Amino acid sequence: MKQSRMLIPTQKEAPADAEVLSHKMMVRAGYIYQVSAGVWAYLPLAYRVIKKIERIIREEMDKAGAVEMMMPGLLPADLWRESGRYEAYGDNLFKLKDRRERDFILGPTHEETFTSILRDSVHSYKKLPLVVYQLQDKYRDEDRPRYGILRGKEFEMLDGYSFSADQAGLDQAYNLQAKAYRNIFDRIGLDYKVILADSGTMGGKNSQEFSAPAAIGEDIIAYTDGDYAANLEKATTKFTPVNQIGEPGELTKMATPGAHTVDEAAESLGLEASQILKSMFFLAKFEGEEIKPVMVLMRGNDEVNETKVSSYLGCEDLTMATEEDTEKYLNAHPGSLGPVGVGEEVMVLADQHLQGMVNMAMGANDDGYHYINANFDRDFKVDQFGDFRTVQEGETAPDGLPIKFTNGIEIGHIFKLGTHYSEVLGATVLDQNGREVPMIMGSYGIGVSRLLSAISEQNADENGLVWPQAVAPFDVHVIPVNAKKEDQMAMAEELTASLEEAGYEVLLDDRKERAGVKFADADLIGVPIRVTVGKKAGEGIVEIKIRKTGETLEVHKEELATNIAILLKQEQGAE
Ligand code: 9G3
Numbered sequence: 143m144k145q146s147r148m149l150i151p152t153q154k155e156a157p158a159d160a161e162v163l164s165h166k167m168m169v170r171a172g173y174i175y176q177v178s179a180g181v182w183a184y185l186p187l188a189y190r191v192i193k194k195i196e197r198i199i200r201e202e203m204d205k206a207g208a209v210e211m212m213m214p215g216l217l218p219a220d221l222w223r224e225s226g227r228y229e230a231y232g233d234n235l236f237k238l239k240d241r242r243e244r245d246f247i248l249g250p251t252h253e254e255t256f257t258s259i260l261r262d263s264v265h266s267y268k269k270l271p272l273v274v275y276q277l278q279d280k281y282r283d284e285d286r287p288r289y290g291i292l293r294g295k296e297f298e299m300l301d302g303y304s305f306s307a308d309q310a311g312l313d314q315a316y317n318l319q320a321k322a323y324r325n326i327f328d329r330i331g332l333d334y335k336v337i338l339a340d341s342g343t344m345g346g347k348n349s350q351e352f353s354a355p356a357a358i359g360e361d362i363i364a365y366t367d368g369d370y371a372a373n374l375e376k377a378t379t380k381f382t383p384v385n386q387i388g389e390p391g392e393l394t395k396m397a398t399p400g401a402h403t404v405d406e407a408a409e410s411l412g413l414e415a416s417q418i419l420k421s422m423f424f425l426a427k428f429e430g431e432e433i434k435p436v437m438v439l440m441r442g443n444d445e446v447n448e449t450k451v452s453s454y455l456g457c458e459d460l461t462m463a464t465e466e467d468t469e470k471y472l473n474a475h476p477g478s479l480g481p482v483g484v485g486e487e488v489m490v491l492a493d494q495h496l497q498g499m500v501n502m503a504m505g506a507n508d509d510g511y512h513y514i515n516a517n518f519d520r521d522f523k524v525d526q527f528g529d530f531r532t533v534q535e536g537e538t539a540p541d542g543l544p545i546k547f548t549n550g551i552e553i554g555h556i557f558k559l560g561t562h563y564s565e566v567l568g569a570t571v572l573d574q575n576g577r578e579v580p581m582i583m584g585s586y587g588i589g590v591s592r593l594l595s596a597i598s599e600q601n602a603d604e605n606g607l608v609w610p611q612a613v614a615p616f617d618v619h620v621i622p623v624n625a626k627k628e629d630q631m632a633m634a635e636e637l638t639a640s641l642e643e644a645g646y647e648v649l650l651d652d653r654k655e656r657a658g659v660k661f662a663d664a665d666l667i668g669v670p671i672r673v674t675v676g677k678k679a680g681e682g683i684v685e686i687k688i689r690k691t692g693e694t695l696e697v698h699k700e701e702l703a704t705n706i707a708i709l710l711k712q713e714q715g716a717e
Pocket of ligand 1: 227231234235236250251252253281282283300301302555556585586587588
């Protein structure tokens with residue numbers, strides 16, 4: 143392919159609002175163009191990368207027995223009203239009307255759409271399991287689109303859905319998809335972890351997230367050198383309850399003037415922060431508008447994990463109570479909360495690490511006062527002990543090894559949905575006994591366009607992008623140093639033809655630009671192998687440069703194809 147015919151608007155400077163490497167370099171290298179905040183055009187080089195990723199995805203999906211199809215992006219709101227999600231996702235949903243004032247949305251995901259088609263098309267368990275998928279743009283009105291195409295308002299997703307008549311069918315589909323996802327990320331050359339994650343509002347308990355370690359990742363992953371890895375939202379430690387001994391002392395109300403934080407209370411009472419019991423007050427919103435006040439207790443030096451609390455409660459939304467909520471339910475201020483004396487209507491959850499503690503200090507729901515020697519049962523109730531805290535680095539993971547933290551980019555997520563959507567939308571089949579049963583579903587997704595950001599974050603350097611061979615826009619970048627020198631151009635064209643003949647995809651920089659410009663652009667574009675045709679062209683000598691390592695070697699043009707084959711195999715091996 144002649145570079146003079148490509149549209150590759152490289153730039154010396156990154157856009158002012160670009161904070162991260164992948165965003166800076168994908169714009170500078172002429173891969174993407176911002177049409178609007180969070181809305182991007184994929185220029186020819188990015189489009190070639192996406193097409194290579196899609197080919198890998200299609201091969202692995204087909205191997206896993208999934209069948210590709212295509213849904214509309216423009217969806218009738220009624221379908222989302224039936225599932226209850228039209229309201230639930232509020233501002234994130236793009237809503238619009240057609241000429242007859244009928245409500246539509248731009249699809250952010252397609253559980254409802256696929257379920258409605260299966261509902262109308264499949265009625266017997268004999269036709270299941272079915273796994274269908276699509277590669278399609280999704281629309282989400284992100285409040286803060288950021289990091290280039292990593293979090294956009296329109297992005298390409300692989301979304302797949304499995305429909306089974308029984309749990310075994312779901313387990314099998316889920317495992318096949320999990321394997322396919324590993325194959326896809328392995329073949330692309332991405333570094334990733336498979337982590338335990340929270341299923342959030344998707345229902346079902348099991349879900350696996352595929353996370354690409356990267357400094358800018360929005361996920362925090364808790365992992366060990368063993369095989370434990372979990373999203374911080376879900377991560378837990380090896381817990382051994384301790385039964386502390388100690389006679390319960392007399393409950394005493396102590397003046398602690400001006401003490402509002404755990405540390406101030408500890409200071410004022412001459413105790414350690416871990417001896418102070420910290421009370422966090424939330425309002426939990428359940429299906430059908432019911433609001434429940436929830437107090438969560440934990441050691442003073444622990445942090446409450448709101449995802450664990452809302453997952454335990456199964457509530458739709460969990461928010462920290464405001465001052466007036468606290469006044470209303472506890473007749474107290476956030477700086478001096480405690481469980482002693484709270485009304486029955488307040489649910490009290492306690493982190494399991496409190497179990498067995500005696501004579502605890504805690505807020506007295508009275509500014510400037512704290513209790514000491516407060517004890518379970520005698521002085522306050524706990525409705526449920528559980529795992530409600532966020533783990534900390536260094537603590538012992540369930541596999542017995544110390545926990546480490548890293549940031550990760552969520553690149554895939556698979557869910558055992560169960561029957562939530564098939565029930566609300568009436569997608570049932572007759573089972574072998576002729577009984578009507580809801581189909582059991584799984585949903586599976588990869589952020590396809592987001593992969594370009596993840597790959598770039600993991601491979602780019604200060605000179606530009608670096609693509610793994612499997613998804614690079616071209617295999618080889620041929621650069622005649624001086625386009626005005628006939629012999630160099632002739633040799634460059636000859637090499638391009640023979641490499642293409644050998645099955646390589648070649649970008650020939652035939653532009654009449656200075657050498658410096660060509661080399662700088664080649665570094666930005668990031669094709670894995672560069673062949674420079676320069677002064678020694680007359681002797682049939684060319685220079686090969688490996689973009690990833692910067693290594694160069696001179697070879698005779700007769701050995702070029704052989705050397706490239708070896709280098710590309712090495713690069714793949716190195717992955
Ligand atoms: C919405 C909006 C944003 C959303 C969703 C719905 C995330 C939503 C979760 C999923 C779950 C799976 C199929 C492929 C795998 C992931 N953000 N999710 O459902 F209306 Cl505005 O998308 N979907």
